[in-house]
Structures are given as structure tokens and as C-alpha cells.
Amino acid sequence: MLRLFKNKIFILISSTVVLLIVIGLSAIPNGKINYVGDIFSTILSPFQKFISYSDKKINDFFAHFEDIDKLRKENEVLKQRVDELVYENERLIDLKIKNEELRRALDIKDQYSTMEMVGANIIAKDMGNWFDIFTIDRGTRDGIEINYPVVTSNGLVGRVMQTDLFTSKVIAIIDEDSSISARLSKTSDIVVVKGDRKLKDQGLCIMNYIPADADVSAGDRVETSGVGGIYPKGILIGKVKEVRQKTNELDRYAIIEPVVDFKRLEEVFILKPKSINNNETSEENK
């Protein structure tokens, strides 16, 4: 009996030590040890996909009845808007052509043009309440790699933080671990946009390291700066909601309201370098 008891404690201690070692090893991004996690998430992913799909369908079905009246009114308003926009669009196409010609003349490299957009659905969210990480249904099989930026049609969502064969995990910009080099569109000042534990609950993030001479006010647009190499330049992050001061005039921070609504996020796009460029960069890396 005593021996058995000792034996159990030995098992407990050894499993604790093994787990601690595993935690340490898994800090290496996409290291071998992460395959353990890959196995579980690969098994889970088809079921998660099925549930999130049927969940959406059921919601759509019920929303169908509620929305008929609302849609009729909205339809009229939208028709008017379409007419306005068609006119404006024609004007913008002219401008676009002109812009492209000028860009070509000046030889400005557009960072977006070297990127390819891959659509993905969100199939699962993080289990706990502390983090904003979600799983999407694209993985290494679709050519997704770590640190690829994730966007919606509105603006920046986050970046890919881990990849499996069929799924990947995306860390949202409102998560504490996320930190982005950003730029104020108005004045081109470089700032840092970070996630904050308290603001995260309201879907907001924080802007630090605002230069002392920068002119920041509520409503200013913030976009990615392209510094740091993960996010291409010029993706809209959000708008300044409020500028606050800590102790004095120089030490201030701002609260950013992202353009993406993280509570109702369902589909995202991953920005993937186009295949020709991809080969070049991978050769450069070697």
C-alpha cells in the first residue's frame, strides 16, 4: 500500500515536470512540440466548422422573419444611395486610372498589390475569458503562415499566430499580446497601438508613445505604418476616441476604436504574399 502511494506521488511529480518542460518547449513558435496541439485541433476542427456553420444558418433563419419590414424600408433608402454611389464611382474610376498612371510614372511600390486575399471563416473562439484569439478554417494547406496579417473589408483584425494543417489561430489587435506600429493619417506620426485588458471588454485598444508635438484629437484615423514588417502600410486600424493624459502634457495616451466590430466578426481575409514574390522572399531568407 505504501509503495503504491509512493508510486502515485512519483507519477504526479514526474507528470508535473514533463508538463513544465512541455510548456517551456512550446514557447518556440511552430516547434515540434506544438504537434500535440495540432492533433487535437485537427480532430476538433471539422466539428467546429459544422457547428459554427449551422449556428449561422439557424440565426439567419430566425432573423429572416424579423427583418422583412425593416428590409423594405432599408431597401428604399439603399436604392437612393446606390444611385448616388454609381455617380460617385464613375468619378472615382477616372481618378483611379489617373492615380495608377501617376504612380507608374513615379514608380511607387504599392504594398497591397503584392498581396493576395484569402477568405476564411471563424470557426472557434478561445475557451477562457482572458484572451481574444480565434480559430479560422484555413491552415498550412492553404499556404497560410505565421504572422500573415488578417483583415476584413473595413480594416485590420490581427495576425496569424499559429498554424495547423487545416486551421490557424489569429490573435486580435485588442488582445493584450498584440502590439502594432501605427501611423496617424493626418500628421504621419508613428505611434504604437496595443491591446489592453480593461479596454478589451468594450472592443477598444490603446495608443501609446504619442510624440509630444503630435496633434491628436478625437476622430483622427489611425492606420498601420508598415514599420516592423508584419503588416503592410496603410491598413485602417480605427479612429481615436479619446485622448487622455497621465500626469502631464507630454505623457499622454489615446483610446482607439477599431473599425472592426470584434463581437460580430464572422468572416475575415488573410493577406498572403503572391506566389511569385513568395518564392523570391523565401530564397532571400535562405
Add this chain to the structure above:
Amino acid sequence: MRLKVIAYSILIFLTALIQSTIVDSIKIYGVKPNLTIVVIVCVALLRNATEGAVIGLLCGLMQDAVSGRAIGFYALLGLYLGLVIAKSNKKLNKENILIAIFLTFVSTVVYEYVVYFFTTVFRAPLDFVYPFKNKILIEAIYNSVISILVFIIVSRIHKRFEEFEKNSRRY
């Protein structure tokens, strides 16, 4: 033995699946319940220490796989949660549902504080009141309510196991 393995794998699998998908749409005040804690507490309360620890470990591993962070963190937490609850159950009336509710409440508070502590201590100043007021308390109450349902399901499985064990002993 084979029955146990199958039943537990289905239980753990369903827990992880529901926790990562459906639970996200039943948030209250932006806080979702944590089924993993509830399942670990209920299993550990009704069964013995070994099963409590193993279920805790496996539930934690599933959570690690979905979270995409360090693998083993939640597994280690789950292991010790299951072990501690199972060690204490000898002195308690196992079949009483109020004890399950109470233990779920206490374990949620302790568990989430441990998670908060280890994920925050090296990068931001610790604040013990804010997370309690906005996350942990609501989650603990929510978990306690859910533990009623989970306890009923797990105690059914428990009774089935006991019957099975009795029968296999007799023959």
C-alpha cells in the same frame, strides 16, 4: 475499462467542442462560462483521485490545443484541480448537488485567479479587484448554475459505471 475510456473521451471531446463554439454566443455581460472547470469538478467529486487528475489533464490539453498558446499550462492546472477536488471528496457527501455547486464556485475563483496571475505577472501591474468584479465573479456564478446540469449528466455516467463495476465483480 473500455467503457470508461469511450465515455470519458466523448465527454471531454464534447466539452471542448461546445466550449469553443456554442458557449461564445451565450455570454452574459461579455463573460462566458467555463465548462472545462465544471466538468473537471463534477468528475473529480464523484470519481476517485486518479480519474479526476487524468480527466483534468486531458480537458486542459484540449483547452491548450484550442488556445494556441503554451501547451501544458491549462493541462497542469486541470491536473491539480482534479486532484485537489478528488482528494477532498472523501470527507464530503458526494451525491449532494449543493456541494458540487459550491465547489464549482470556489474552484472557478481560484482557477481564474491563477490563470490571471500567471498571464499578467510578467508584463503588466497586477490588479486583483478589477478582474474579480468584471470577470471572475460573473463567471463563477455562471459556472455554478451550469454545474447543476453537468452534475446531473456526470452522476448518470457515474451510476452507470458503478453498476458496471458491480456486475463485472460478481461474475
